[in-house]
Amino acid sequence: MGLREKQALERRQRVLAAAHELICRSGSVGLSMRALARRAELSVQTVYNLFGSKGGVLHGLRLGIIETLYNQAEQSRPLDPLDYLLHLAEVGAATFAADPVVLRILMKALKGSNLGANESSLTAGSVKMFQRPIEEAIEAGLLRADADAEFVARHLVIGFLGVLDLWVREVLDDQGLRTHLLYIFTLMLLGVSAGAGRARLLARYHRLQRELPRVIREVDAPLPLAGLARGANVPAMRKPVSGSRLRNSRSAGLTV
Amino acid sequence: MGLREKQALERRQRVLAAAHELICRSGSVGLSMRALARRAELSVQTVYNLFGSKGGVLHGLRLGIIETLYNQAEQSRPLDPLDYLLHLAEVGAATFAADPVVLRILMKALKGSNLGANESSLTAGSVKMFQRPIEEAIEAGLLRADADAEFVARHLVIGFLGVLDLWVREVLDDQGLRTHLLYIFTLMLLGVSAGAGRARLLARYHRLQRELPRVIREVDAPLPLAGLARGANVPAMRKPVSGSRLRNSRSAGLTV
DNA sequence: TCAATTTTCAGAACGCGTTCCAGAAACCAG
DNA sequence: CTGGTTTCTGGAACGCGTTCTGAAAATTGA
Numbered sequence: 001m002g003l004r005e006k007q008a009l010e011r012r013q014r015v016l017a018a019a020h021e022l023i024c025r026s027g028s029v030g031l032s033m034r035a036l037a038r039r040a041e042l043s044v045q046t047v048y049n050l051f052g053s054k055g056g057v058l059h060g061l062r063l064g065i066i067e068t069l070y071n072q073a074e075q076s077r078p079l080d081p082l083d084y085l086l087h088l089a090e091v092g093a094a095t096f097a098a099d100p101v102v103l104r105i106l107m108k109a110l111k112g113s114n115l116g117a118n119e120s121s122l123t124a125g126s127v128k129m130f131q132r133p134i135e136e137a138i139e140a141g142l143l144r145a146d147a148d149a150e151f152v153a154r155h156l157v158i159g160f161l162g163v164l165d166l167w168v169r170e171v172l173d174d175q176g177l178r179t180h181l182l183y184i185f186t187l188m189l190l191g192v193s194a195g196a197g198r199a200r201l202l203a204r205y206h207r208l209q210r211e212l213p214r215v216i217r218e219v220d221a222p223l224p225l226a227g228l229a230r231g232a233n234v235p236a237m238r239k240p241v242s243g244s245r246l247r248n249s250r251s252a253g254l255t256v
Numbered sequence: 257m258g259l260r261e262k263q264a265l266e267r268r269q270r271v272l273a274a275a276h277e278l279i280c281r282s283g284s285v286g287l288s289m290r291a292l293a294r295r296a297e298l299s300v301q302t303v304y305n306l307f308g309s310k311g312g313v314l315h316g317l318r319l320g321i322i323e324t325l326y327n328q329a330e331q332s333r334p335l336d337p338l339d340y341l342l343h344l345a346e347v348g349a350a351t352f353a354a355d356p357v358v359l360r361i362l363m364k365a366l367k368g369s370n371l372g373a374n375e376s377s378l379t380a381g382s383v384k385m386f387q388r389p390i391e392e393a394i395e396a397g398l399l400r401a402d403a404d405a406e407f408v409a410r411h412l413v414i415g416f417l418g419v420l421d422l423w424v425r426e427v428l429d430d431q432g433l434r435t436h437l438l439y440i441f442t443l444m445l446l447g448v449s450a451g452a453g454r455a456r457l458l459a460r461y462h463r464l465q466r467e468l469p470r471v472i473r474e475v476d477a478p479l480p481l482a483g484l485a486r487g488a489n490v491p492a493m494r495k496p497v498s499g500s501r502l503r504n505s506r507s508a509g510l511t512v
Numbered sequence: 513t514c515a516a517t518t519t520t521c522a523g524a525a526c527g528c529g530t531t532c533c534a535g536a537a538a539c540c541a542g
Numbered sequence: 543c544t545g546g547t548t549t550c551t552g553g554a555a556c557g558c559g560t561t562c563t564g565a566a567a568a569t570t571g572a
Contacts, residue, residue, distance in 0.1 A: 004539065004548080033529060043551045045531085054529065112368030148465050155440045159411070162418030184411045188440075190447030191461075205447075209404050260518080260569060289559060299521045300560085310559065 012050050012060070015040045019057050020102065028105045055113030061106055069095045073129070081137035082189065082197055085130065085156070086204070089185045092160060093178035096167065100174060107168040127153045142197025143189065152192055159184040176213055183208045268306050268316070271296045275313050276358065284361045311369030317362055325351045329385070337393035338445065338453055341386065341412070342460070345441045348416060349434035352423065356430060363424040383409045398453025399445065408448055415440040432469055439464045 018040040130153035167177040274296040386409035
């Protein structure tokens with residue numbers, strides 16, 4: 001709690017703010033460590049001292065999002081455990097849809113960096129958040145008594161992250177994120193539902209089937225099943241360098 | 257069919273073989289475009305002409321894996337649609353467990369490159385592979401008649417990729433990959449099961465609950481719920497640069 | 513065979529993430 | 543205040559993915 005730590009904290013926040021601003025302004029392009037340091041009015045080395053790596057900065061940004069997600073989930077929490085579980089899907093969808101541009105870029109960049117890519121994938125914290133209402137639902141007789149709350153919770157998290165990943169890749173839009181989160185949660189819970197819970201989940205399932213988009217965006221061409229790996233189809237190929245040179249400007253390599 | 261294309265094909269295969277060899281030998285470190293070109297006895301520019309980018313090369317490698325996965329799924333295909341669906345999980349787990357070192361590195365590297373990251377995420381091809389047996393199961397009365405085969409298939413793919421991602425991040429080992437794939441498939445199918453199908457899936461569900469590992473590897477520290485985004489905890493921090501210099505060798509930045 | 517087109521090649525260059533460096537500045541304890 | 547320790551700073555450097563350049567080599571079509 002000396003002066004040193006206080007300043008370090010203030011600098012950290014300065015870096016995070018700069019990163020958010022930089023992403024907001026110029027997308028993943030332009031979010032370079034040099035630009036980041038310049039905007040935070042620090043040296044590059046200092047940013048590394050504070051966050052360890054670029055991934056560390058992005059991870060720091062994500063922590064903020066996770067925190068707001070936790071908070072938003074807690075407040076206005078439905079009493080019924082099944083409602084709460086689906087409420088988590090709604091809140092998750094809303095949180096990411098609230099700032100899609102920055103969050104898409106952030107999550108996309110985080111996927112590449114091995115740091116923070118492991119984190120938040122299937123942490124005990126996330127699982128616990130789902131596990132508790134599942135246990136309550138089991139006690140209330142809404143889910144089967146022989147269901148293992150932890151396993152179900154674990155797979156709800158997996159489903160959540162899988163759907164979120166599609167949203168990040170722009171396979172799903174904001175609406176699609178919400179409906180798919182609700183659908184996969186409902187589907188899994190339906191598997192271990194019992195009694196009144198089963199009826200309620202079934203009703204919701206039928207409603208969702210009407211809401212789900214029939215076709216989702218194909219980001220790339222579908223897999224050609226014949227002659228794979230023959231190199232017959234390589235995506236995103238520019239015309240190879242050739243005799244007639246007509247080069248355009250450098251395409252600002254966005255490796256992140 | 258001209259001589260040119262034939263040579264281009266041969267070169268492509270040479271590059272892919274070199275890439276596989278290089279990954280096998282020295283991991284993700286050492287898989288640089290320069291090293292790749294050197295080992296394939298081509299110039300860097302030629303590799304770019306053939307594959308467009310490093311991601312293109314990796315994508316080419318992955319296509320081979322997907323092809324073998326398709327083939328292995330077709331042969332020894334169980335007649336019963338439910339068995340076939342779970343068979344797909346088994347085959348998927350076996351395929352990736354067959355060469356875990358290379359495949360982990362490959363999938364990890366592909367996550368970072370935006371090319372090929374979108375592809376194979378939720379393609380019509382993958383969904384169709386699941387959709388057909390689901391439709392058969394519906395007709396056979398093993399799944400609910402009011403279930404939408406395409407939606408269920410879509411979410412099976414999402415679950416598959418989500419679990420696979422955990423394996424790639426080494427949260428799950430080979431056993432964990434298999435059991436979790438089977439579990440998430442069973443859980444989802446159970447949601448829309450009917451009649452004899454429900455009984456069979458329930459039996460399998462109970463068996464799986466005994467097989468699933470109680471604790472899974474925590475890759476990073478669990479989320480500290482208090483004081484997030486305050487920068488209090490930044491993972492993987494080396495000691496900051498300080499007065500007493502004791503530097504070790506360059507740590508071979510593995511940005512991929 | 514020969515000319516035109518296309519592809520390959522070696523090497524330089526760019527911007528990136530990251531680390532190294534040496535000196536300057538800031539903090540802390542006495 | 544002062545000496546010792548830490549941290550910050552600007553700049554150079556490394557290896558990376560990627561693109562550019564000019565010239566050499568190969569394929570094509572006639």
